[in-house]
Amino acid sequence: MKKLIFSFLLLAVSFGIHAQEFSLKVIVEGVEEQKGTIYLSLHDNEESFPSDNDKAVSTGQITGFGSTAEYTFKNLKKGVYAVSIFQDLNGNNEMDTNFIGIPKEPVGASNLMSFGRPKFSKCKFDLDGDLTIRIEYIN
Template identity: 45%
Template sequence: MGQFDGKQKALKRGSVVLLVLALCSIAAAAAAESLTVRVSGFKKLTGTVYVMLWRDAASFPTHPEKAVATRQAPVSGDSVQVTFASLPAGTYAAAAFQDLNGNGELDRSLLGWPVEPTGASNGARGTVGPPRFSDAAFELKQNRTIEIRVK
């Protein structure tokens, strides 16, 4: 009988572990949000638009390699839409640029100013430099769509 009791305890323990794992999976799935970014303001309907997301103020928007996610899409109309799926809820800032010459990066003048159209979430613009994270920041608590206008 002792052997039967041991198997029964192991079965109960295994059931509890499976239940906990299932609940954690449900909670993780519930925390994953979707962000759609609609980019507009194109003067030329050519090239590719790059949209990047940051959670870190120190790297926004000057270090695209530190963005938490990047999407790209061809510019073929007045606006372009990209979607970031399965994002954890939290504070983000987004920036976009239109790559007119197809080199995959934002081209700058000798003084460091962008020579291709750029924009950021919340319409944030820098006065003497790039926009600040705090000006472009938004909360992602549920599925959401934001707009960025490039200039």
């Protein structure tokens, strides 16, 4: 009987841990130039957002896309996140900026509706289940 109870508890705990993993689908809309690579980074704090990929929760890349592009982050825990994106048009694997730091390539972030450097506090969203978000470039 003890083995049965232990097995049931082990199964319940295993299911509970697995049930806490979510996916986040990011749909990039309004892609004007269908070339290069779209880089995505997922952050859970304002210190790393939007561009410290070494401290990002996860990163991804999209190649071969049309006017929309999709990427799915998997195995995420419940929490508060923000996504930033940029499209590398010239293939140098970095976001090019002008002499004052303004991006010369398409950029965007979750919930971003205005120009200027994105702030985690404005771009964040809650993830407590599988979720799809849409991001448009800020040109």
